[in-house]
Amino acid sequence: MKNGRKVKWGILSTARIGLDKVIPAMQQCGNVEVVAIASRQPQMAADAASRLGIPKHYGSYEALLHDPEVEAIYNPLPNHMHFTYTKMAIEHGKHVLCEKPMTLSKEEINTLMHLRDLHKVKVGEAFMVHTHPQWRKVVELVKNGHIGNLLAVQGFFSYFKTDPTNIRNIMAFGGGAMWDIGCYPIHTTRMVFGEEPRRAVALIDRDPVLKTDRLASVILDFPSGQCSFMVSTQLVAHQRMIFFGDEKRIEIEIPFNAPTDRPCRIFVQDGNLLAPGREEIHFDTCDQYNIQGEAFSDAIIHDGPVPVSLENAYGNTSTIEAIFESEKTGQWVSVAKG
Template identity: 50%
Template sequence: MDGKVAWGVLSTAKIGTGKVIPSMQKGSRTAIQAIASRSEGQAREVADLLGIPRAYGSYEELLADPAIEAIYNPLPNHLHVPWTIKALEAGKHVLCEKPIALTAGEAEQLVEARDRSGKLVAEAFMVRFHPQWRRAREIVRSGEIGELRAIQTFFSYFNDDPGNVRNMADIGGGGLYDIGCYAIASARFIMEAEPERVVAALDRDPAFGTDRLSSGLAVFPGNRHLTFTCSTQLVPYQRVQICGTKGRIEVEIPFNAPLEIPCRLRIDDGKDLSGASARVEEMPVADQYTLQGDAFSRAVLGEEPWEFPIEDAVANMRIIDALFRAGNGGGWQTV
């Protein structure tokens, strides 16, 4: 298809129709050719709205389409693994939304499914493709901020809608699954290591049963620390501080990178506590979903390797598992 991978989308979920699909449609290696819903009418409506050629009234019909090479899976969290496995078994490559699973044990099924199918499967952490995160890692590697010792992350939004999947505990709702995973994945990306132990505190919504306020501490090799707070019921805010012995990097809008304005990194040597001495680097406007989709497509086409194998997603889930154990009264937990 003129150097593009033919993609199908499982479900008309808002994350897909509102953000990911329009962004992937801008890619140079990505062509969204089909979408499926449990309602053919709903699928057709969304397909017409987004200019997608084919619409299916079941996920099975989409997976049976021989022209589709890759699947984007934005289904609710508890359906990530079963439908990703079905897609792999149907001979499709799969990019699945985060969190990849509800437990590390569940995620490990995807390693086996990949090995059986020979297809590429990955977790969709789009932030790792944005230039601001690439540049932040480059600065850390350069030694400009000295020895990396700590990362501090805050990520919150307010959502108290009982009908929203993020507030349904039985299908994988809650803050750790939805946004705490970003704090973990981005710290691993910058630290270039895996944490050894964690401790956490969770506050659960009395009606939903989901963690609405979660804070954690993860200790990486060399006694380096990630501290984070995430919440589904606080004022919308996000910021990351990457701190070394000689300086720090502030990632201003780390996760929901805007498309209207450049992202900014502040690199501060700490000489002025007001931050007046900080150097500001502006990143060119970039759509991280487009970049992620094209990177996956290039891997499917054999143009370049995929940087984050499914084992990376399993590792992220092991940390989330440990944080839940710790937050549920277990104290310090080994990852």
């Protein structure tokens, strides 16, 4: 950090992603100070604060939002609470980094944009993949024509989780595969094409008891090409993204849950199946949550753009809404423009 300024962060809840990944990574950022954490249960907040060395703890989210020392909020609440608490935080004059998915409707994103501009704060979606060096490299390679013209994208993301108490399996909480993990192939494909999809069609299988979308196949029609991806909450765990140009293809080995204990790899391959030329690009070991925290705090300190803006989040949300509309009608559905 050049000027030594640290943004003072408050954390809403003792969510696992916060305690296990995001908070420890943010505490390693040169421009971050995590000053407070809140939980619905005061003892949980106290335990988390003591474990992570956070000076203040609160027994309600509202109490933390009233703390004048807190400049920025990290919001990892269940999906259906993202909008309400991000809105409340903005109205308290706080910057907000909110977990994906930013909201469950594009109207809510419009409301947040209005409030963001009114209160002059930074608001963004916590798509940590966006700033990972492996993804910056894929964007750069495609932009520079390294694989020829990008025409097709194939994606896959799955895990197996049937615990009915997990937030991912509760419909009223914005559960299901598309909001939880479908958002990743959508976000990264939009990012690499540098375009919004025009329309979407989907085939979705729902859990008969949970009613969540447990297996989905989607086709997205972009101005420059096509993306097809599958996601599931009830399959063997796997993740992969492949970007096909007319000369080469790029495969990202671990596209979303990038490891922090070894270098990430992407493979650039030509089409020679008998004597394939394979270029392996390795990335120094890093923590994408650390990079995200540093980048978002920098945007606050220097009044710059956040890594994933609300305008960007709108593109993902409207795509997911089109996918669910297609599930109902069995037809292609246009993706609404922001």
